[in-house]
Amino acid sequence: MKFFIDTANLDQIKEAQELGVLDGVTTNPSLMAKEGIGGAQNILDHYVKICNIVKGGDISAEVISTDFKGIVAEGEKLAALHPQIVVKVPMIKDGVKALKYFSDKGIKTNCTLVFSAGQALLAAKAGATYVSPFIGRLDDVSTSGLRLIEDIVTIYGNYGYETEVLAASIRHPMHIVDCAMAGADVVTCPLSAITALLNHPLTDVGLEKFLEDYRKVNS
Numbered sequence: 001m002k003f004f005i006d007t008a009n010l011d012q013i014k015e016a017q018e019l020g021v022l023d024g025v026t027t028n029p030s031l032m033a034k035e036g037i038g039g040a041q042n043i044l045d046h047y048v049k050i051c052n053i054v055k056g057g058d059i060s061a062e063v064i065s066t067d068f069k070g071i072v073a074e075g076e077k078l079a080a081l082h083p084q085i086v087v088k089v090p091m092i093k094d095g096v097k098a099l100k101y102f103s104d105k106g107i108k109t110n111c112t113l114v115f116s117a118g119q120a121l122l123a124a125k126a127g128a129t130y131v132s133p134f135i136g137r138l139d140d141v142s143t144s145g146l147r148l149i150e151d152i153v154t155i156y157g158n159y160g161y162e163t164e165v166l167a168a169s170i171r172h173p174m175h176i177v178d179c180a181m182a183g184a185d186v187v188t189c190p191l192s193a194i195t196a197l198l199n200h201p202l203t204d205v206g207l208e209k210f211l212e213d214y215r216k217v218n219s
């Protein structure tokens with residue numbers, strides 16, 4: 001399973017990269033705004049900075065247009081920025097048309113704001129590279145996000161769709177483990193959820209004992 005980090009914060013991206021387990025980055029307009037990145041050129045420059053940190057990884061850059069012509073124009077500009085850019089397109093009617101257009105042109109896409117298996121099926125039919133079901137936001141409204149991941153994995157498996165299931169809106173380490181159990185291809189997470197995977201009290205106690213025993217005969 002691939003690990004992406006879901007942030008536009010360069011320090012966090014560098015930290016995840018240094019951990020050695022990072023396969024890519026997803027951003028969205030809210031995450032860019034959180035870092036205070038505004039203005040067309042600044043936004044483009046920021047994507048290039050991210051690409052240069054995560055060498056070889058897929059970097060999702062989201063369009064803000066909602067009409068076919070606008071999505072295509074924006075997406076082509078984003079894709080031309082850097083070979084690692086994946087154009088992130090919302091699950092709307094013109095977005096689906098744009099997914100097909102980009103797929104035919106060999107431009108990688110990430111279909112975002114997916115909340116149902118039907119939407120995921122449509123994105124795969126349109127040739128999306130990745131589909132992003134938002135599991136945390138579903139959990140927030142008393143609907144199982146994990147169940148959606150399981151359903152999409154089953155449907156894609158039934159027909160051999162190559163679209164990768166990118167579980168998004170991950171909130172905690174158990175989301176990551178559950179997505180791995182369900183067969184998601186990718187999880188995109190905050191850095192805190194990735195580093196939380198490290199934690200186990202028995203690891204801490206066990207290491208302390210090993211070091212204590214070593215010191216007993218080596219001091």
Ligand code: G3P
Nearest residue numbers: 006026136137168169170
């Ligand atoms: O990749 C989508 C993700 O950023 C949404 O996460 O936590 O805002 O629901 P969240």
